[in-house]
Amino acid sequence: MKGWLFRRAHFSQERIVLAITIALFVLFSATLNRFLTSANLLSLLQSVSVLGILGVGMAIVVIGRGIDLSIVAIMAIPVAWVLYMMNQGVPVPAAFALGLGFSVAIGVLNGLFIAYVEVPALFATLATGAFVYGFGRSQLFNQDIIYLPASASWIAAVGRMHVAQVPIAVVFFAAISLAGFLVLRYTKIGRFFYLIGENYLAARITGIPARPMIVIQYVLSSLVAFIAGTLTAAAVTSMNTRVVNSTLIYDVILVVVVGGIGLSGGKGGIRNVIIGTLLIGILLDGMTILDVRYTLQNLIKSIILLVAILVDSIVNPRDEQTDQQGDI
Amino acid sequence: MIPLFEMRGITKEYRGVPAIRNVDFTLLQGEVHALLGENGAGKSTLTKIMAGVVQPTGGTMRLDGRPVVFATPAIALKQGVAMVFQETTLVPSMTVAQNLYLGEERFLNRLRGIYISAQQFLQSLNFPVDPAATVASLGAAKKQMVEIGRAVRHNARILVFDEPTAALTPEEKHHFVALVERLKSRGVSIVFISHALEEALEIADRITVLRDGQHIVTDVTANFDRDKIIHAMVGRSLSGELYRRREQSQVRPPGRRVLSVQDLTMGNMVRNNSFSVYEGQITGIFGLVGSGRSETARIVAGVVKRDFFHGGEVRFEDRAVRYKVPAPAVRDGIVYVTEDRKLEGFFETMSIADNLYAGLLAKNLNAGGPIVNMAEMRRLADAWTQTLNIRAINKNARAVELSGGNQQKLVIGKALLQKPRLIIFDEPTRGVDVGAIGEIHQLINRLADEGLAVIMISSYLPEIMNLSDRILVCRQGRVVEEFMPGRVTEEKIMYAAVH
Numbered sequence: 001m002k003g004w005l006f007r008r009a010h011f012s013q014e015r016i017v018l019a020i021t022i023a024l025f026v027l028f029s030a031t032l033n034r035f036l037t038s039a040n041l042l043s044l045l046q047s048v049s050v051l052g053i054l055g056v057g058m059a060i061v062v063i064g065r066g067i068d069l070s071i072v073a074i075m076a077i078p079v080a081w082v083l084y085m086m087n088q089g090v091p092v093p094a095a096f097a098l099g100l101g102f103s104v105a106i107g108v109l110n111g112l113f114i115a116y117v118e119v120p121a122l123f124a125t126l127a128t129g130a131f132v133y134g135f136g137r138s139q140l141f142n143q144d145i146i147y148l149p150a151s152a153s154w155i156a157a158v159g160r161m162h163v164a165q166v167p168i169a170v171v172f173f174a175a176i177s178l179a180g181f182l183v184l185r186y187t188k189i190g191r192f193f194y195l196i197g198e199n200y201l202a203a204r205i206t207g208i209p210a211r212p213m214i215v216i217q218y219v220l221s222s223l224v225a226f227i228a229g230t231l232t233a234a235a236v237t238s239m240n241t242r243v244v245n246s247t248l249i250y251d252v253i254l255v256v257v258v259g260g261i262g263l264s265g266g267k268g269g270i271r272n273v274i275i276g277t278l279l280i281g282i283l284l285d286g287m288t289i290l291d292v293r294y295t296l297q298n299l300i301k302s303i304i305l306l307v308a309i310l311v312d313s314i315v316n317p318r319d320e321q322t323d324q325q326g327d328i
Numbered sequence: 329m330i331p332l333f334e335m336r337g338i339t340k341e342y343r344g345v346p347a348i349r350n351v352d353f354t355l356l357q358g359e360v361h362a363l364l365g366e367n368g369a370g371k372s373t374l375t376k377i378m379a380g381v382v383q384p385t386g387g388t389m390r391l392d393g394r395p396v397v398f399a400t401p402a403i404a405l406k407q408g409v410a411m412v413f414q415e416t417t418l419v420p421s422m423t424v425a426q427n428l429y430l431g432e433e434r435f436l437n438r439l440r441g442i443y444i445s446a447q448q449f450l451q452s453l454n455f456p457v458d459p460a461a462t463v464a465s466l467g468a469a470k471k472q473m474v475e476i477g478r479a480v481r482h483n484a485r486i487l488v489f490d491e492p493t494a495a496l497t498p499e500e501k502h503h504f505v506a507l508v509e510r511l512k513s514r515g516v517s518i519v520f521i522s523h524a525l526e527e528a529l530e531i532a533d534r535i536t537v538l539r540d541g542q543h544i545v546t547d548v549t550a551n552f553d554r555d556k557i558i559h560a561m562v563g564r565s566l567s568g569e570l571y572r573r574r575e576q577s578q579v580r581p582p583g584r585r586v587l588s589v590q591d592l593t594m595g596n597m598v599r600n601n602s603f604s605v606y607e608g609q610i611t612g613i614f615g616l617v618g619s620g621r622s623e624t625a626r627i628v629a630g631v632v633k634r635d636f637f638h639g640g641e642v643r644f645e646d647r648a649v650r651y652k653v654p655a656p657a658v659r660d661g662i663v664y665v666t667e668d669r670k671l672e673g674f675f676e677t678m679s680i681a682d683n684l685y686a687g688l689l690a691k692n693l694n695a696g697g698p699i700v701n702m703a704e705m706r707r708l709a710d711a712w713t714q715t716l717n718i719r720a721i722n723k724n725a726r727a728v729e730l731s732g733g734n735q736q737k738l739v740i741g742k743a744l745l746q747k748p749r750l751i752i753f754d755e756p757t758r759g760v761d762v763g764a765i766g767e768i769h770q771l772i773n774r775l776a777d778e779g780l781a782v783i784m785i786s787s788y789l790p791e792i793m794n795l796s797d798r799i800l801v802c803r804q805g806r807v808v809e810e811f812m813p814g815r816v817t818e819e820k821i822m823y824a825a826v827h
Contacts, residue, residue, distance in 0.1 A: 189698065198678060199672070199675050202672045202673055205654050205673075206742060266675070
């Protein structure tokens with residue numbers, strides 16, 4: 001593909017991660033006799049699907065040189081609220097509409113703060129994430145875990161569904177990845193995301209409506225988070241809001257950065273999310289089969305994240321000017 | 329006689345592209361040495377290597393006959409080589425004295441003590457600067473004095489200046505000349521880059537000319553005159569070609585009025601600025617840094633951040649406009665080609681095609697549906713690369729890998745794809761190699777010939793004189809005078825700009 005250069009810039013890092021992924025896969029397949037079974041591989045995929053979907057949402061904002069730390073809160077709280085409303089007897093479509101509206105509103109709020117008030121994305125989304133969690137738990141419902149009402153058991157049935165033996169979550173991951181891929185690669189909006197992430201000021205001067213595009217990015221990541229939350233709730237017939245205080249957000253960033261989407265923006269794509277998700281999935285599954293302690297797993301993940309961020313900032317310096325032909 | 333400082337075979341490559349090649353340079357004790365050359369000749373690179381700001385790819389340096397390696401500016405300073413930058417490195421919110429003693433404060437830092445010793449020190453140099461004044465309140469010349477003072481305090485034996493007089497008024501320039509004399513009498517050796525040949529002829533003991541990254545000639549000033557220097561700088565008669573005087577007969581007549589600015593005001597940068605721009609003409613705007621010329625253009629094109637439109641009126645094609653962001657201005661047909669292309673001109677890790685196509689997408693936001701057209705993008709890229717003669721290693725080269733001139737052509741191409749009716753060039757040939765300057769000038773002329781309204785902001789007088797059909801001079805936030813290009817001299821324009 002001529003003219004599409006984001007690929008080349010990242011070829012080396014991406015290839016390294018892919019090689020590690022394949023090496024781990026081969027290693028686990030050879031050493032762990034329970035690893036290379038279709039049942040295990042499918043459960044592996046299912047367990048990382050939600051992570052991968054969140055990764056797609058995160059990738060969209062990271063490509064625009066942002067970050068969405070509220071993505072886990074948006075996944076948990078609006079969906080928990082939907083379940084709560086269903087328990088209270090609100091019709092299912094109305095509950096979903098309200099939950100979706102809540103998610104989108106938070107996305108818009110994030111976007112407005114970041115694009116128009118020019119609050120750094122890190123702080124804006126950290127604050128809105130805390131706000132969403134606090135607001136949900138104190139004003140909307142008062143439980144940690146909200147269960148799916150028995151009357152809506154069809155949702156649980158959907159959650160257990162398989163399409164040609166593939167769990168529904170994996171199907172959703174594939175569908176959202178495909179949608180993300182198409183948007184980022186073939187639409188003007190997607191191209192604007194890359195341009196804004198690459199050089200915001202140049203994008204602005206070129207006449208790209210930079211601020212509305214940023215709002216759209218955060219709305220998209222909120223939407224994706226809501227879908228991820230719904231899938232989670234359907235799979236386990238409940239929503240545990242304590243996930244907001246878990247390390248999930250780091251796993252999402254891990255997936256995106258390990259996959260090779262530079263935090264400096266303008267680079268990478270959905271393919272990187274998939275590679276990152278597979279690597280983390282294989283690693284987590286292998287460690288689980290090996291019965292590695294949870295705390296040790298966290299240590300290993302955090303070391304991988306650290307190394308990935310270090311490699312990222314060396315391979316993609318945030319300020320390339322310093323690395324470039326200066327004024328002669 | 330052993331030279332104080334000697335550079336042998338210095339080469340510096342940026343990503344394999346040599347900025348300077350095999351340059352020899354010697355500096356004698358107590359001499360003033362001018363470094364001349366066109367934009368991109370390698371003067372800045374050479375001086376930065378001298379001061380340890382940039383590391384050479386090859387070659388050796390000797391100080392007092394001993395080999396030295398300046399890995400950082402701090403090491404160079406310790407050895408007595410200090411660089412005085414164009415953009416000063418002073419802390420604006422601190423006082424002069426605090427800046428002078430920056431980094432050597434004692435644990436209990438008594439302000440009165442440093443004010444007294446700063447006063448004595450400044451007096452010994454004969455610098456009329458108040459040590460208790462904050463640096464932000466000083467003019468360019470005094471800031472420079474503080475900067476020099478700091479270097480002298482560190483016992484600098486070699487002072488390297490990058491265009492020391494560029495930001496100074498004529499009176500301040502006289503002060504600078506006197507200052508150089510005083511430093512020289514203290515035994516300090518001075519290297520300075522200048523674009524003003526007369527200045528070099530006046531104050532330098534020896535002159536070195538660089539061209540295209542190579543050493544051309546070094547000789548005592550007495551053996552030079554203006555013509556000889558220019559000949560050495562250009563090597564070909566290109567300079568005469570590029571910056572010849574414009575004949576009265578070549579001046580294009582004004583067409584329809586496209587832009588009229590009335591009493592435009594923004595803070596204290598733009599004050600009651602009024603002027604008009606016509607179709608089919610190049611309107612040259614000259615002004616020193618801080619004269620409000622770029623700011624005015626940026627307000628017109630909606631580029632200034634937030635709403636700094638404090639008063640007045642801008643009419644574009646007989647319609648009052650007030651852009652808060654560039655997007656609507658671009659769609660209406662006003663395009664601004666920035667003076668800082670690295671910061672806000674192009675997308676550095678993207679290809680030529682991606683960069684050019686960005687301009688088209690932004691202009692035709694709603695045309696052709698939401699899907700990008702890759703075939704169109706490649707076709708446009710091929711066509712415009714050819715039209716503008718953008719030279720790259722291959723088609724997929726990233727914008728950052730192009731030379732300054734080709735990057736500038738890319739930024740201009742992105743702007744032209746937007747089919748503007750008013751195009752504003754802000755310093756169109758800054759940091760552009762000589763060959764590309766000619767091409768960019770031809771392009772700007774062609775645009776005006778085709779009937780476009782062109783504004784060209786430049787602080788380079790020959791460029792203004794050669795290209796403009798009208799010359800507007802900006803001073804203190806407003807256009808103060810208008811000249812016809814055939815009848816005016818550089819001196820007259822400069823006079824209007826500074827007084």
